[in-house]
Amino acid sequence: MKKFIGLLFVSILGGFITLGIYRAFFEKEQVVVEQRTTTPNFVTASYDASPLAAAETTDFTGAAEKTIHAVVHVTNRMTSKAPTSFQDLFFGGGRERTQVGTGSGVIISPDGYIVTNNHVIDGATELSVTLNNNKTYDAELIGSDPSTDIALIKVDTDEDLPYLAFGDSDNARVGEWVLAVGNPFNLTSTVTAGIISAKSRDLSGSNSQSFIQTDAAVNPGNSGGALVNSRGDLIGINTAITSRTGTYIGYAFAVPSNIAKKVVEDLLEYGNVQKGLLGVSIIQKNSPYAVENGINEIEGLYVGGVEEDSGAEKAGIGEGDIIKSVDEIKINKFADLTGYLNSKRPGNTVQLTIERDGKTKTVPVTLSKINSYTLNELGIQVKNISDKDRKQYRTDHGVKITRTAPYLNNANLEGRILVEINGKKIRNGEDAEKIVSEINPNERNVIVILNEKGEAERYLF
Incomplete structure (x- = not known):
């Protein structure tokens, strides 16, 4: 048995030696080549620090110093009588109650014109403005436009005031740095920074709005304040936020400066907004x-x-x-x-x-x-008649009905001419608005309409 084990060991050892001699002297080395493409199928992110450095070194101090002295604190006092007894409800009287609302405004001229939001001054019986130097002045309402939420007020001073000129909001770009300056929570001269997140935002669902959206922190009290770029150019009037809590969560909106400027110019020149x-x-x-x-x-x-x-x-x-x-x-x-x-x-x-x-x-x-007029009391929308309408309906006055409320759909009034309300002739849309504003909805009202043949038809409302 021992002799067998010895022979087995010698045989195995001889095999290893023979294999080693063969591989060392007779077997040729094989080179294995790994094929790799020289073009990667992904793009590596750049780690160049220059863009980051540019953002970190952006200096907002000049824009902030230029802006904070031109942004004011607006106080709106609304006085009303609160009934104190059952008799007061029917005969008036009661104690006077004063409600105070606050917001911001931007001085746009050295002689004291200030632009703010319509909702900041709406319903005010008294308006006052506090400057960044803590001086307070009484303010006068010059005009407002609820559709754009822009209002113009004015203070009288003996000295020129610091002000901001309107910039060109059409040149503002998404991703551009901006500052929001205002008086949130009654804290004066607050400056926050962010970027323009989007342009032409509509919050109404009717495509009637066109806000600049920003992620600069805007809170209650910021309304009417300035949105400026890094050069200190006024590119918007801060107006609204969207939030589940009522405070800032990342979405703020401003009326573009080009729209605000046009509204202000119209209010000064015409007394109303020309669209x-x-x-x-x-x-x-x-x-x-x-x-x-x-x-x-x-x-x-x-x-x-x-x-x-x-x-x-x-x-x-x-x-x-x-x-x-x-x-x-x-x-x-x-x-x-x-x-x-x-x-x-x-x-x-x-x-x-x-x-x-x-x-x-x-x-x-x-x-x-724009010559469309909405007559809510009658449930119709009208516009001034054209020369073609005058010939077709053989009339020299009246307004054309362009739309009706759903409950009037069966009357087929669209396209017809409204010529008279309660015996009063209608020459144009302004006439129609004035006459309709004077009617009593609880009384019988008679309107006269021309049909497609130019025949007069009377309707009771």
Whole structure:
């Protein structure tokens, strides 16, 4: 047995020695090559520190110093009588009650004109303004525009005040650094920083608004304050926040300076806001019609109709045209268009770039005056009649009914001419508004309407 184990060990050892001699002297070495592509299938992030360094070294001190002295604290006092007894409810009287609201404002001229929000001064019986140097002045309301939430007030002083000039909000860019300056929670001269998060934001759902969105901290009391860029240019008036708590959570909105400037100029020159009308109706994206007809895929705004006698009709704009830009400002959504047009007035000419049958062209369009009037008491919307209407209906006065409330749909009033209310002749939209404001809804009211044949029909309301 021992002899067998010895022979087995010798045999195994001999095998290893033979294999080693063969591999060392006779077997050729094989080189294994690993194939690798020289082009990676991903992009490596750049770790260049220059952009970060640029952000860290951005100096806001100059813009802040320029702005804080031009931003004021606005106090709104509303005095009303609170009933103290059952008799007071019917015969008046009671103790006077004063409510105090606060906000911010921006001085825009050395002689004391201040722009703020309409909701800051709404309902005020007394207005006062406190400057950054703690001096307080009584303020006078010059005018306001609820639709843009802009108001203009004025203080009288014996010395020139620090002020900010309006910048060009059309040149503001998404991602640009901005400062919000105001008086949140009654804390004066508060400066917060952020970036422009978006432009042409509409919070109403009706495409009537065009806010600058920012993530600079804005809280109650900031309303009416300044939104400035890193150079200290006034590019917006802080107006609103969206929040579940009522305080800042990252979304703040400002009226663009171009719109605020135009409103202020209109209030000073005309006493009210002059709005320019392009005269087109737009097919909204994501609507059933837009989805069925491929309108969602287009870049720009699809014209669904053109108003009669409008600047768009006179310029040759037609249904099916696609609005690409206005005055070289690219148009992606309706708020882009309305936001720009809100900075214009009737008589201004804009260069409208449209696409038609695959070809692009630019046409000048003169904006006309908005002539639509809503008569809520009658449940209708009207506009001034055109020369064509005068000939068709054989009348020299009246207003055309363009829309009715749902409960009047069966009356088929749209397209007809309203010529008289309670025996009073209607010459234009202003007449209609004035007459309707005087009617008593609890009494019988008679209106006269011309049908398609020019025949007078009487309706009781």
